[in-house]
Amino acid sequence: NxxxxxxxxxxxxxxxxxxxxxxxxxxxxxxxxxxxxLPEEGLKFMVYLQKENIIDESGMPKERFSAEFPKEGxxxxxxxxxxxxxxxxxxxxxxxxxxxxxxxxxxxxxxVV
Amino acid sequence: AQSVSQHNHHVIxxxxxxxxxxxxxxxxxxxxxxxxxxxxxxxxxxxxKYFSGDPLVKGIKGFEAEFIKSKFSFNLRKxxxxxxxxxxxxxxxxxxxxxxxxxxxxxxxxxxxx
Numbered sequence: 733n734x735x736x737x738x739x740x741x742x743x744x745x746x747x748x749x750x751x752x753x754x755x756x757x758x759x760x761x762x763x764x765x766x767x768x769x770l771p772e773e774g775l776k777f778m779v780y781l782q783k784e785n786i787i788d789e790s791g792m793p794k795e796r797f798s799a800e801f802p803k804e805g806x807x808x809x810x811x812x813x814x815x816x817x818x819x820x821x822x823x824x825x826x827x828x829x830x831x832x833x834x835x836x837x838x839x840x841x842x843x844v845v
Numbered sequence: 846a847q848s849v850s851q852h853n854h855h856v857i858x859x860x861x862x863x864x865x866x867x868x869x870x871x872x873x874x875x876x877x878x879x880x881x882x883x884x885x886x887x888x889x890x891x892x893x894k895y896f897s898g899d900p901l902v903k904g905i906k907g908f909e910a911e912f913i914k915s916k917f918s919f920n921l922r923k924x925x926x927x928x929x930x931x932x933x934x935x936x937x938x939x940x941x942x943x944x945x946x947x948x949x950x951x952x953x954x955x956x957x958x959x
Contacts (some may be wrong), residue, residue: 765946768958774851774935774951775889788946825947833879834947838888 736826736837745814746841753809753840756825756841763809766799769821781807814844849938851953858926858957866921866953868936876937878919880910883933883952892934895919906930928959
């Protein structure tokens with residue numbers, strides 16, 4: 733059973749470009765969570781999705797950031813018009829239904845130059 | 846809003862020393878508690894978790910944690926650390942109702958010198 737798969741592992745974007753981060757949850761997991769880890773900081777919750785639904789996006793910046801988890805395919809975190817402050821590690825986690833612990837992916841390290 | 850405090854940001858120990866990392870949370874309701882470890886350049890791995898029952902929880906790699914409800918604490922312990930325990934440790938809390946997002950502490954960087 734493959735773990736949570738994130739790609740790419742490293743992504744470099746110039747200011748103003750778009751970044752697309754992908755997350756494939758573990759088989760059987762229908763809950764996906766995105767977290768951001770800024771340098772020297774802990775993980776901050778961004779968004780919680782179930783298939784085709786955004787359940788909680790209270791941690792998402794109001795502009796430029798969006799997330800989706802379509803019926804088919806991976807969850808996508810999209811950052812439009814990236815700025816240097818978006819440079820961070822973005823982690824995806826998944827869980828099955830119910831109060832279980834998350835399984836994290838290896839993360840995508842976004843660098844904006 | 847709930848929050849998680851990890852008071853020790855950096856800890857340096859020699860091998861074989863005992864470890865205790867503090868974690869306090871602010872939410873007064875029923876919670877689930879977790880400790881994660883992040884080795885350099887890697888993703889987070891679950892060390893242990895508490896949902897209910899015995900407040901002393903055993904995890905992987907010889908780690909354990911004790912949930913003290915009256916103190917809102919969930920401290921992580923290991924009797925004898927190894928060089929390979931050098932990593933960053935994160936405490937996390939999740940309310941036992943509603944949406945299942947985790948709230949993380951800011952982490953504690955542990956350096957174990959050989």
